[in-house]
Amino acid sequence: AKTRSGEKLQFFTEELNNQVQHRMNMESDLREAIDHGELELYYQPQLNLASHTITGMEALLRWHHPKHGMVPPDQFIHLAEETGLILPIGEWVLNQACNQLKQFQEMGFSNLVVAVNVSVRQLEGQNMTLFIKQILNKTGIKPACLEIEITESVMMEDPERMIVSLRELKQLGIRLALDDFGTGHSSLSYLQRFPFDKLKIDRAFIRNIIESPDDAAIAMTIGAMAKSLKLEVIAEGVETEEQMEFLKKCGCNEIQGYLISRPVPANQFARLLSKYRPP
Numbered sequence: 593a594k595t596r597s598g599e600k601l602q603f604f605t606e607e608l609n610n611q612v613q614h615r616m617n618m619e620s621d622l623r624e625a626i627d628h629g630e631l632e633l634y635y636q637p638q639l640n641l642a643s644h645t646i647t648g649m650e651a652l653l654r655w656h657h658p659k660h661g662m663v664p665p666d667q668f669i670h671l672a673e674e675t676g677l678i679l680p681i682g683e684w685v686l687n688q689a690c691n692q693l694k695q696f697q698e699m700g701f702s703n704l705v706v707a708v709n710v711s712v713r714q715l716e717g718q719n720m721t722l723f724i725k726q727i728l729n730k731t732g733i734k735p736a737c738l739e740i741e742i743t744e745s746v747m748m749e750d751p752e753r754m755i756v757s758l759r760e761l762k763q764l765g766i767r768l769a770l771d772d773f774g775t776g777h778s779s780l781s782y783l784q785r786f787p788f789d790k791l792k793i794d795r796a797f798i799r800n801i802i803e804s805p806d807d808a809a810i811a812m813t814i815g816a817m818a819k820s821l822k823l824e825v826i827a828e829g830v831e832t833e834e835q836m837e838f839l840k841k842c843g844c845n846e847i848q849g850y851l852i853s854r855p856v857p858a859n860q861f862a863r864l865l866s867k868y869r870p871p
């Protein structure tokens with residue numbers, strides 16, 4: 593007869609095998625996701641607080657898995673990064689986002705900006721700058737209408753190398769945004785050395801901005817300092833009118849969040865654009 597600990601070990605081993613198996617399946621599925629047309633970009637509006645018009649949109653990746661349905665990015669971006677699949681996926685995303693932007697611009701929203709999330713693996717790769725340059729040429733999009741979002745935590749892993757990569761990108765004339773700001777413990781004065789155009793205050797600080805005096809103070813401080821450093825500020829995860837009004841007082845230029853809209857497929861985004869149309 594088996595001992596108790598033997599049973600436990602067997603259970604543990606099976607569980608581990610299942611996990612490994614699941615991961616391997618997901619990896620091979622993800623490998624085919626592009627070719628099978630399972631990836632889609634959703635878009636979330638960025639609302640300018642002064643004009644109350646949509647000035648930008650963030651492209652957010654969705655994977656329609658044939659068996660598991662919609663898999664959120666939090667559940668596969670990490671895998672894509674570990675396996676290197678983020679490189680072809682990232683190129684697909686950039687290409688798709690720019691082509692979609694071109695379509696919206698042709699509909700008359702000629703100054704709309706698209707923000708695209710980029711992983712550190714993509715920045716490390718040698719040809720991202722060239723790839724973006726080619727897309728800009730091919731689509732004819734103004735470089736200032738493409739914004740690249742890089743998370744603060746990633747920046748701080750190897751800041752000196754990041755500065756080099758970012759300056760190279762900045763030379764193309766595109767915009768750079770620092771994503772999830774406030775979570776990575778970097779000081780704003782230090783960030784002055786990076787060629788960012790915009791700070792994106794992380795949702796974690798926005799969530800309790802009305803209830804928590806600490807979070808309110810943080811948002812106020814970020815707003816004031818960003819202004820003195822001539823950086824634009826956007827707040828993510830804005831869900832209520834109250835939060836929006838408070839962020840206006842903080843000097844935020846733009847907001848993004850469920851208050852305006854969840855991320856939606858391109859055809860629905862077109863309708864949002866008409867609703868918040870520039871005069």
Ligand code: C2E
Nearest residue numbers: 652653664665666669685709710711829830831849850855
């Ligand atoms: P992120 O860049 O911080 O994106 C914002 C996330 O917050 C999105 O989740 C969005 O749906 C969600 N969100 C927006 N407004 C609200 C709100 O008002 N309330 C709440 N509770 N949530 C809100 P999503 O789409 O699941 O994306 C998760 C993360 O996956 C992104 O975080 C980003 O880091 C990553 N990601 C998404 N697409 C890409 C991509 O194309 N490439 C890379 N490298 N990463 C991506």
Ligand code: CA
Nearest residue numbers: 650709741771
């Ligand atoms: Ca982002």
Ligand code: CA
Nearest residue numbers: 771772792828
């Ligand atoms: Ca973010």
Ligand code: CA
Nearest residue numbers: 772794795828
């Ligand atoms: Ca975030």
